[in-house]
Amino acid sequence: MSAPSDWSDEIGRRVESMVALRRDFHRHPELSFQEKRTAEIIAERLHGAGLEVRAGIAGTGVVGVLRGERPGKTIAWRADIDALPLTEILDAPFSSGTPGVMHACGHDGHTAIAITLAEIMSARRAEVPGTAVFIFQPAEELLGGAKPMIEAGVLDNPRVDEIYGLHLTTQDRAGSVNVRRGPTMASGDGFTVEVTGKGGHGAYPHLSVDPMTAAAHILIGMQSLVTKEVAAKETVVLSVGQIQAGTKNNIIPDKAVMRGTLRTFDFDVREQMLGRLQSFVADMARAYRAEARLDLTMGCPPVVNPDREAGLVHRCAVEELGEAAVKEGPPVMASDDMSLFLRARPGCYFRVGIAPAHGRAAPHHAPEFEMNEDGLPIGLRVALGVMRSRLAPQPG
Numbered sequence: 001m002s003a004p005s006d007w008s009d010e011i012g013r014r015v016e017s018m019v020a021l022r023r024d025f026h027r028h029p030e031l032s033f034q035e036k037r038t039a040e041i042i043a044e045r046l047h048g049a050g051l052e053v054r055a056g057i058a059g060t061g062v063v064g065v066l067r068g069e070r071p072g073k074t075i076a077w078r079a080d081i082d083a084l085p086l087t088e089i090l091d092a093p094f095s096s097g098t099p100g101v102m103h104a105c106g107h108d109g110h111t112a113i114a115i116t117l118a119e120i121m122s123a124r125r126a127e128v129p130g131t132a133v134f135i136f137q138p139a140e141e142l143l144g145g146a147k148p149m150i151e152a153g154v155l156d157n158p159r160v161d162e163i164y165g166l167h168l169t170t171q172d173r174a175g176s177v178n179v180r181r182g183p184t185m186a187s188g189d190g191f192t193v194e195v196t197g198k199g200g201h202g203a204y205p206h207l208s209v210d211p212m213t214a215a216a217h218i219l220i221g222m223q224s225l226v227t228k229e230v231a232a233k234e235t236v237v238l239s240v241g242q243i244q245a246g247t248k249n250n251i252i253p254d255k256a257v258m259r260g261t262l263r264t265f266d267f268d269v270r271e272q273m274l275g276r277l278q279s280f281v282a283d284m285a286r287a288y289r290a291e292a293r294l295d296l297t298m299g300c301p302p303v304v305n306p307d308r309e310a311g312l313v314h315r316c317a318v319e320e321l322g323e324a325a326v327k328e329g330p331p332v333m334a335s336d337d338m339s340l341f342l343r344a345r346p347g348c349y350f351r352v353g354i355a356p357a358h359g360r361a362a363p364h365h366a367p368e369f370e371m372n373e374d375g376l377p378i379g380l381r382v383a384l385g386v387m388r389s390r391l392a393p394q395p396g
């Protein structure tokens with residue numbers, strides 16, 4: 001194996017082009033499953049680097065395979081590529097050129113890092129053991145891209161042993177890396193409750209069946225489910241964000257609809273709550289002579305990093321950046337369908353800081369979101385360290 005400094009030079013040489021690539025993606029953001037231009041550039045760059053490229057997977061997904069010249073394992077790196085329906089506030093030369101669409105989660109950076117990672121490893125192919133698989137997934141923001149990519153066989157052909165990836169975050173300062181063992185991001189599922197009653201005059205509620213009263217009790221009751229049926233040590237958030245019913249103050253409508261989200265860090269708690277909500281909603285409605293139905297929009301399970309692989313990434317990050325730059329922060333309630341890849345294979349999803357050195361950072365998914373690009377080479381450095389160390393043949 002060559003000295004680490006050789007590979008540092010590879011990173012140093014490419015920082016400028018990686019930042020330029022990120023800015024190009026930022027200037028031309030594309031919504032989930034519409035990442036056509038982005039996918040074309042990814043495929044073009046991977047082709048140029050001499051990888052085997054498959055495009056059009058799950059619509060706009062791209063996979064690049066790099067076969068090293070020594071025996072080793074098959075390790076995947078996953079990046080997500082989509083943008084969000086937001087109008088950017090910041091005025092930079094590379095600000096979004098598409099009104100109403102913006103890279104406000106950092107996926108432009110994820111894509112630029114992954115392409116550069118593939119290019120470096122390809123340039124040093126003679127020293128690369130095993131097979132590196134670069135997975136560019138569409139539609140993370142809909143929690144909808146990972147599943148069809150997995151179903152299309154991106155983990156099977158070639159057979160991937162482990163999978164890794166990173167998410168940039170404005171919650172940590174640039175220069176730092178956050179690797180967590182166990183649950184690191186929450187599950188995210190949506191639900192719709194439709195309560196059906198019988199409409200009538202507001203003066204004579206006894207002649208109608210008021211779906212809104214039933215809906216109100218269901219809403220409060222669902223909060224009790226969280227506190228009374230889930231062990232207190234578990235984290236569960238159940239929020240209703242939408243209620244729709246009625247047309248006028250003195251008309252009892254015949255229907256009320258609520259939409260909400262359920263999040264937790266535990267696979268079993270997720271199953272328990274999703275299963276229980278169905279019957280609970282129907283039973284509550286019956287108590288008020290109404291009927292209710294719950295439809296789930298299955299999102300994704302929690303992101304859980306196995307201890308072993310998280311430990312390996314932690315060690316790599318410390319080797320690359322030093323102890324002070326690496327921490328194990330608390331889990332976050334946001335969701336990411338990287339969880340589905342990590343259900344299928346061992347691996348680790350870690351966070352890389354992009355907060356400005358001074359002042360307050362804007363949150364993700366906000367129109368004022370801004371990336372401190374100093375975090376990009378940090379992410380690339382750790383990614384390269386992880387891929388190199390995991391690709392080498394492992395005893396046992």
Ligand SMILES: [Zn+2]
Nearest residue numbers: 105141364365
């Ligand atoms: Zn996001």
Ligand SMILES: [Zn+2]
Nearest residue numbers: 105106107167
């Ligand atoms: Zn994201």
